[in-house]
Amino acid sequence: MYNPRQSRKFPTMLNLNLKTTPFHERTSALCQPQNWRKWAGYFVVGSYEHVLDREYWAIRNSAALIDVSPLIKYIIKGKDAAALLHRVTTRDIYKMKVGQVAYTGWCDDEGKMIDDGTVSRLEEQTFRLTAAEPNLRWLTMNAIGMEVEITEVTDEVAALSFQGPNTRKVLNLVCEKPVDELKYFRLMENKIKGANVTISRTGYTGDLGYEIWMDNKDALTIWDALMEAGADYGITPVGILAMDMARVEAGLFMLDVDYTSTTHAWIESQKSSPFELGLDWTVALDKQGYFVGRRALEKEKREGSVWKLMGLEVNWDGMERIYKSVGLPPQIPGMAVRGSLPIMVGNVQVGYASTSSWSPLLKKYIALAHLQRPYYEIGTDVRMEITVEHHRQHAPAKVVKLPFYEPEWKKK
Amino acid sequence: MTSSNTYDAIIIGGGHNGLVAAAYLACADKKVVVLERRHIVGGAAVTEEIFPGYKFTEFSYVVSLLRPEIIRDLELPKHGLKILPLPSTFTPMENGDYLAAWDDHDLTRREIYRHSPKDAEAYDEYARVMARAAKAIKPIINLIPPDPSSLHPRDLFNLLKVGQYAASLSEKELYTIAKLATQSSADLLEEWFETDALKGTKAASGIIGTFLGPRSPGTAYVLLHHYMGEIDGAFRAWGFAKGGSGGVSGAIANAARSLGVEIRVNSSVKQVKVKGGRAVGVVLENGDELDSKVVMSAADPKRTFLQFVEPKYFPDEFVTSIQNFRVRGSSGKVNIALSELPRFTALDEPALYRGAVSISPSIDYIERAYDDAKYGQISKRPYLDMIFPSMIDPDMAPPGQHVLSCFVQYAPYDIEGGWDDAKRNQLGEAVISTIEQYAPNIRECIVGMQVISPKDIEAIAGITGGNIFHGELLLHQIFFLRPVPQWADFRTPLKGYYFGASGAHPGGGVMGAAGMLAAKEMLKDGF
Numbered sequence: 036m037y038n039p040r041q042s043r044k045f046p047t048m049l050n051l052n053l054k055t056t057p058f059h060e061r062t063s064a065l066c067q068p069q070n071w072r073k074w075a076g077y078f079v080v081g082s083y084e085h086v087l088d089r090e091y092w093a094i095r096n097s098a099a100l101i102d103v104s105p106l107i108k109y110i111i112k113g114k115d116a117a118a119l120l121h122r123v124t125t126r127d128i129y130k131m132k133v134g135q136v137a138y139t140g141w142c143d144d145e146g147k148m149i150d151d152g153t154v155s156r157l158e159e160q161t162f163r164l165t166a167a168e169p170n171l172r173w174l175t176m177n178a179i180g181m182e183v184e185i186t187e188v189t190d191e192v193a194a195l196s197f198q199g200p201n202t203r204k205v206l207n208l209v210c211e212k213p214v215d216e217l218k219y220f221r222l223m224e225n226k227i228k229g230a231n232v233t234i235s236r237t238g239y240t241g242d243l244g245y246e247i248w249m250d251n252k253d254a255l256t257i258w259d260a261l262m263e264a265g266a267d268y269g270i271t272p273v274g275i276l277a278m279d280m281a282r283v284e285a286g287l288f289m290l291d292v293d294y295t296s297t298t299h300a301w302i303e304s305q306k307s308s309p310f311e312l313g314l315d316w317t318v319a320l321d322k323q324g325y326f327v328g329r330r331a332l333e334k335e336k337r338e339g340s341v342w343k344l345m346g347l348e349v350n351w352d353g354m355e356r357i358y359k360s361v362g363l364p365p366q367i368p369g370m371a372v373r374g375s376l377p378i379m380v381g382n383v384q385v386g387y388a389s390t391s392s393w394s395p396l397l398k399k400y401i402a403l404a405h406l407q408r409p410y411y412e413i414g415t416d417v418r419m420e421i422t423v424e425h426h427r428q429h430a431p432a433k434v435v436k437l438p439f440y441e442p443e444w445k446k447k
Numbered sequence: 448m449t450s451s452n453t454y455d456a457i458i459i460g461g462g463h464n465g466l467v468a469a470a471y472l473a474c475a476d477k478k479v480v481v482l483e484r485r486h487i488v489g490g491a492a493v494t495e496e497i498f499p500g501y502k503f504t505e506f507s508y509v510v511s512l513l514r515p516e517i518i519r520d521l522e523l524p525k526h527g528l529k530i531l532p533l534p535s536t537f538t539p540m541e542n543g544d545y546l547a548a549w550d551d552h553d554l555t556r557r558e559i560y561r562h563s564p565k566d567a568e569a570y571d572e573y574a575r576v577m578a579r580a581a582k583a584i585k586p587i588i589n590l591i592p593p594d595p596s597s598l599h600p601r602d603l604f605n606l607l608k609v610g611q612y613a614a615s616l617s618e619k620e621l622y623t624i625a626k627l628a629t630q631s632s633a634d635l636l637e638e639w640f641e642t643d644a645l646k647g648t649k650a651a652s653g654i655i656g657t658f659l660g661p662r663s664p665g666t667a668y669v670l671l672h673h674y675m676g677e678i679d680g681a682f683r684a685w686g687f688a689k690g691g692s693g694g695v696s697g698a699i700a701n702a703a704r705s706l707g708v709e710i711r712v713n714s715s716v717k718q719v720k721v722k723g724g725r726a727v728g729v730v731l732e733n734g735d736e737l738d739s740k741v742v743m744s745a746a747d748p749k750r751t752f753l754q755f756v757e758p759k760y761f762p763d764e765f766v767t768s769i770q771n772f773r774v775r776g777s778s779g780k781v782n783i784a785l786s787e788l789p790r791f792t793a794l795d796e797p798a799l800y801r802g803a804v805s806i807s808p809s810i811d812y813i814e815r816a817y818d819d820a821k822y823g824q825i826s827k828r829p830y831l832d833m834i835f836p837s838m839i840d841p842d843m844a845p846p847g848q849h850v851l852s853c854f855v856q857y858a859p860y861d862i863e864g865g866w867d868d869a870k871r872n873q874l875g876e877a878v879i880s881t882i883e884q885y886a887p888n889i890r891e892c893i894v895g896m897q898v899i900s901p902k903d904i905e906a907i908a909g910i911t912g913g914n915i916f917h918g919e920l921l922l923h924q925i926f927f928l929r930p931v932p933q934w935a936d937f938r939t940p941l942k943g944y945y946f947g948a949s950g951a952h953p954g955g956g957v958m959g960a961a962g963m964l965a966a967k968e969m970l971k972d973g974f
Contacts, residue, residue, distance in 0.1 A: 169568045172565060
């Protein structure tokens, strides 16, 4: 008799499990706290250890190995591949050389951000685009009449983010060709244990770092090779929670956490332009021809932006005083917090912090803050909400420029 | 006549709207009686044990639009209301594959991706566009429809509110709504998707309760109507009430009783008493008379205006409009007691039984089902919306046994040759042989079966024409046109006589809004 109430009669509920990445065999064996996170339909490790410290410090001091396979990836190929990306993104794609990588956002016609990611020119007519969310529909809509083929390769291409000051040394030990000459935001073809890899000097931590792109079938070989070669250099598998702290220090924002895609927004005020997110440097208004959002972005450039994403440093002494008044030492979570915190000037709310984090390196409480004109000027004194012993308080803080941390070796 | 037969208000019909109205009036300290024709309350929201131990949620079977304020105001959870999640939709396909929408967004995306990467993404965007349109249109549900031609201050005020509201919409929202109001669901869906099973399943919700096919204009709006339940997101949309739809009526009845409402079952109303141009009570079929200051009907518009009250009390034009109100029943219900669950060949997965199973492999499939109905036939291969209530609420069937609720469309009220047992068997057989295509062991599982035709809906639940919404949700039959122009504010041309049921604004579904809004209007008028 068939009765699913008696679940033991069912072998597994495979259909409803999330996907696992090509590294799962390794990552699952290492994940001590069973701290898994959902990312674009996959399970990824939140943290490998019970406390985040060692993972965080691996990013900043040695070599962090992070499984970023769920990142959505498209291969865009054909005569008009450059034209499509030139039209969709805000960067001047025509100026990109083969082997170059560009970080960019892309907008709707009102100049509001849909998503952000990197464009890599793999060949003259072949690009890879990474994205936080699926964008195939948007790309296809913009490719009408173009000679271009768009293929999602998320499930076929595994990716490791290898971040930290020792990563170059480790890569040189395992790669067929040295990576010394690989410049910031450039990529190269290489081989590890005979397997083809693309290595780009990119990352989401603001440190020296690389991203390694490979065929799924080679994933475990490459993981093992790196772990073996990196053993003497402090290589550490790192989950996405520690990466989240590093990216705040690096002033890097995240879709659905720090901004809302226009495709998700319920109301206008939830949308952000690239200028409002501090991406002025990625908006090539001088580039040739039309691109989506151009008119709106030109207008915003002329008139100035109402909002701006800035850094916020909480004044430690001021915060300590508030805690002290109830007899407590300062208490803040040892990880990045994705929750909106009001920012005040006097009794008026002038903005909000979308991610806040303790910075173990800087020994500061920092936040990514969305501020309204004129309060986004560097040096402005504001106050950020903190909850002290169940009471809402406001800690003094200062507006600073992003990133909070940028080591000299990041781009060297 | 004794004082015990004298009330402030009489409510005709103990369906969920009648009970809601009664409870709201009782909240205002009115002495209220609800008169129900049958031996149980609930109307079309009833649960009955047709076969011992197996509870059938006989007619309506899911809840999405029950107004949350009603749940709060009447403290329904205290009176037993629990709306359990109905998390997925499973559509088996003719080629042996299937399409599923699970409650997890990523899982659903991956599942659709298997069929079409393009659709997987369009699905998200479509859901957002529809949710935005639903959000934009939802405030209308709680507005009293104004008569746009009237200069009465109340109408002007309400019209102003509608105007203000329309002005608050963005241009894009207005275009979307205008399009949704005029398109067919097939046209709308073909703009978005390429997977047949996806289009079929989505289109199905655009035809429920109408006598239209997915290619008929106006069905896109019905589709949106069904989306309203989904925009509350975290508040959980479609659900199955503990105990079936009878659980909803039971909770409302309990709430009403606790507020002092008297509920009389087996009390069929023959006529509304009229004196000096006012409704002043009712006469029951058994000859009993009850007096009251006001009367509200929670029956369908035809019975409310053509049966309970002599037409001479209404303007001719009004009577004609009611006569023209479209109440073509197009769907039936097959409730099945099962010794075990049927196995779907496409997927061996327990989770699918906790959600809906939709037999809607393509738009063409449903349109063909409609073709049969257009000419007075039962669809040879009907659209089915099935749930397994016992998998959601284990108390619906004996341990180890199950019940299956199949909504079936099309089964036209005006069937060629009329409804009889042979036709009923034919409908049952059409359903079973359809399920059999996807779950071949269905016949072996059947312990008992109840086939309900639109004629039975009329006979048992008392809904003229057997239309599940008391009148189709067509554009010319909604908002200030429901049930007829100038009389959409729950009042009627007969003073003291009110109308608060699914045939009034905002329409059908186990929503309760018509009953609540009617009661509030009655209280505004004072009695």
